[in-house]
Amino acid sequence: PAPPGSAMSTPLQEGFPWLDGASHEDMRRAVGALYRVHSLLGAITDPDALLVRISEESRTVASAEAASVMLYDAETDELYFQVALGDSGDQDALKREVRLKMGQGIAGLAAQTRRAVSVPDVTKDPRFFSDADAASRFQTRSLLAVPMMDRDRLIGVLEVVNKVGGDAFSEMDEHVMAMFSNVAATAMVNARLIGQQIRNERLAAIGEAIAGLTHHIKNIITGLGSSTELIQMALDRENTEMALRTWPVLKRNVARMSCFVQDMLAFAKPRVPVRRPADLSALVRDAAQSVKDALTARNAALELDLEGVSGPVSVDEDGIFRCLLNLLQNAVEALPETGGRVSVTASVTPCGALEILVADNGPGVPPEIRKNLFQPFFSTKGGRGTGLGLATSEKIVKEHGGSLVLAPSVSGACFRMLVPDAAVKSEDRE
Ligand code: ADP
Numbered sequence: 001p002a003p004p005g006s007a008m009s010t011p012l013q014e015g016f017p018w019l020d021g022a023s024h025e026d027m028r029r030a031v032g033a034l035y036r037v038h039s040l041l042g043a044i045t046d047p048d049a050l051l052v053r054i055s056e057e058s059r060t061v062a063s064a065e066a067a068s069v070m071l072y073d074a075e076t077d078e079l080y081f082q083v084a085l086g087d088s089g090d091q092d093a094l095k096r097e098v099r100l101k102m103g104q105g106i107a108g109l110a111a112q113t114r115r116a117v118s119v120p121d122v123t124k125d126p127r128f129f130s131d132a133d134a135a136s137r138f139q140t141r142s143l144l145a146v147p148m149m150d151r152d153r154l155i156g157v158l159e160v161v162n163k164v165g166g167d168a169f170s171e172m173d174e175h176v177m178a179m180f181s182n183v184a185a186t187a188m189v190n191a192r193l194i195g196q197q198i199r200n201e202r203l204a205a206i207g208e209a210i211a212g213l214t215h216h217i218k219n220i221i222t223g224l225g226s227s228t229e230l231i232q233m234a235l236d237r238e239n240t241e242m243a244l245r246t247w248p249v250l251k252r253n254v255a256r257m258s259c260f261v262q263d264m265l266a267f268a269k270p271r272v273p274v275r276r277p278a279d280l281s282a283l284v285r286d287a288a289q290s291v292k293d294a295l296t297a298r299n300a301a302l303e304l305d306l307e308g309v310s311g312p313v314s315v316d317e318d319g320i321f322r323c324l325l326n327l328l329q330n331a332v333e334a335l336p337e338t339g340g341r342v343s344v345t346a347s348v349t350p351c352g353a354l355e356i357l358v359a360d361n362g363p364g365v366p367p368e369i370r371k372n373l374f375q376p377f378f379s380t381k382g383g384r385g386t387g388l389g390l391a392t393s394e395k396i397v398k399e400h401g402g403s404l405v406l407a408p409s410v411s412g413a414c415f416r417m418l419v420p421d422a423a424v425k426s427e428d429r430e
Contacts, residue, residue: 018171030176033061037183047191051083054158054184059085061180062173064160066138069148069184070100070107071156079107079157086161089138097135105129107157110145114154116178118144120168144169146177148185155185208377215383216260223253248293255290259325263388266322266396267376273316273400277424280313280354281306284344287324294332300340308347313354313422319396320419323404326389327358327415333381334362334413354422357407359414365406373406393417 019027037057044050051069059067066086070079079100084091100108109127110117122128122140133140142163148155158181163169169177227250234243281304288302295302324344331342345357365373372378374394379385390404397404400419407416 016175018175021170022172026172029061030172033057034176034179037180041183041187041190044187045191045194047188048082050187050191051184052085054180054187055083055085058158058160058177058180061176062144062160062169063164064144064169065162065164067161068094068159069156070111070159071188072111072154073099077102079111082156084136086136086138089136091136093135093137094132098132100129105132106143107145107159110147110157111154114147114149116144116146116174118142118169118174141166142168144173144177146174146181148181148188150185150189155188157181158184212377212379213386216386217257219383220253220257220260223249224257227253252293259329260386260388262322263326263386263392266319267388267392271316271319271396271399273319273396275314275316275400277312278315278317278320280309280315280346283317283321284324284346287321287328288344290325291328291332294329295340295342298332298335298340299338300332300335300342303341303343305343305345308345309354310348312424313348313419314424315354315400315419315422316396319399323393323396323417324356324358326393327417330389330415331358331360331362331413333384334360336362348423349418352421352423353402354417354419356417356419357414358417359409359412361412364409364411364413370406374404 022030037054040050040053044053055067055069058064066084066089068081068085068091069083071082072079076099079102081091081094081098084094100111102108103112106117106119106122106125106128108129119125119128120142122130122143128140128143132138138161140161143159143161145157145159147157158177160169160173160177163173227246230246231243231250234240234246284304284306288304291302328342328344332340335342339361341361343357343359345359347355349355369378369380374390375387376391377387378391379387394404397417397419401421402417402419404415404417407414
């Protein structure tokens with residue numbers, strides 16, 4: 001302890017009479033605990049975790065056997081245990097079974113009067129609510145309860161129980177606990193606001209996503225509806241030529257729908273890639289086949305350079321197929337009316353990664369949207385796009401431990417996919 005009249009005890013005590021009896025050690029502990037609790041405010045955003053830390057610090061600084069936080073339920077006008085810390089007794093039973101009305105017990109009294117209530121010996125105080133001890137099989141001797149207030153709004157009550165050493169809680173304990181309870185109240189209010197804000201943002205994002213997706217589905221269904229009608233008409237008139245002309249439109253819309261559903265599924269669920277030796281050239285050709293009609297419609301050319309991949313590659317075939325398909329579809333959709341060109345170049349790097357470049361000679365990606373490219377539901381294509389292609393592809397490549405980026409290119413757009421550990425050692429080949 002500091003000697004009386006030391007530098008520690010004089011200036012601080014002016015205006016704080018409750019510090020008079022405090023030892024240097026008490027003050028050191030209190031200031032340390034206040035400092036820690038304040039620094040936690042910004043660092044812990046989970047209110048429950050923060051309240052546990054505040055209770056722990058209260059227990060230490062007030063030398064209490066147990067500490068708890070009760071929160072106020074405005075609907076029922078009751079207090080319930082949110083945190084209960086102690087080395088003995090059944091804290092879970094407290095949380096399960098005990099609820100206090102306003103004015104009931106010491107905590108209820110602190111809540112009702114909005115003032116700290118300190119009881120040196122609960123056995124001599126009829127206001128004490130013994131049911132809590134009965135539920136937790138804990139024996140309370142001394143108790144200090146302080147209301148947690150957000151300005152004039154009651155948030156809950158912070159309590160410390162049983163001063164270690166048997167004495168009652170001191171005036172200094174009361175003041176320090178009052179400061180702790182303010183921090184706890186602020187933490188709770190902030191956490192609730194943040195929670196509400198996150199929920200609002202989520203709802204807004206879900207609403208936006210659903211609107212975009214519904215628009216996309218509606219377009220596909222319109223395409224399906226009109227092509228089936230045309231085919232019906234052709235069948236009625238036995239006009240085979242008309243039916244054959246409309247058939248690809250129907251097929252294209254079914255493919256769009258299927259692609260959309262596959263992307264949604266791939267995007268929604270985390271998946272551990274199932275790597276098996278795969279024939280990359282077959283994968284690329286299959287994906288290219290799916291965009292063949294669109295390429296033909298634009299008179300565009302597709303160049304494949306797969307020379308850099310000599311044998312099978314270890315990848316999740318379905319996943320990498322989805323990525324190739326999405327990149328190729330985007331490339332084709334970006335092509336100019338005439339002279340369109342898409343290229344796919346693949347190689348295995350010296351360290352065994354599979355590198356695939358999908359490039360086109362479209363307008364390229366404007367700098368201002370580059371940061372949004374991989375965000376789910378970001379699309380510049382209106383009802384024709386879902387904004388899931390790049391997000392899904394990036395997710396799949398990342399699940400392989402790799403990366404998908406927009407690579408620098410002189411003109412057009414070039415996406416670079418890198419999948420590590422894709423080289424299949426010759427002894428693993430089937
Ligand atoms: P969607 O194709 O449904 O719009 P994506 O996630 O596949 O969704 O792509 C998001 C956006 O990225 C596209 O709307 C487009 O603006 C841009 N983009 C993707 N690929 C290309 C490309 N090859 N050239 C130009 N812009 C592209």
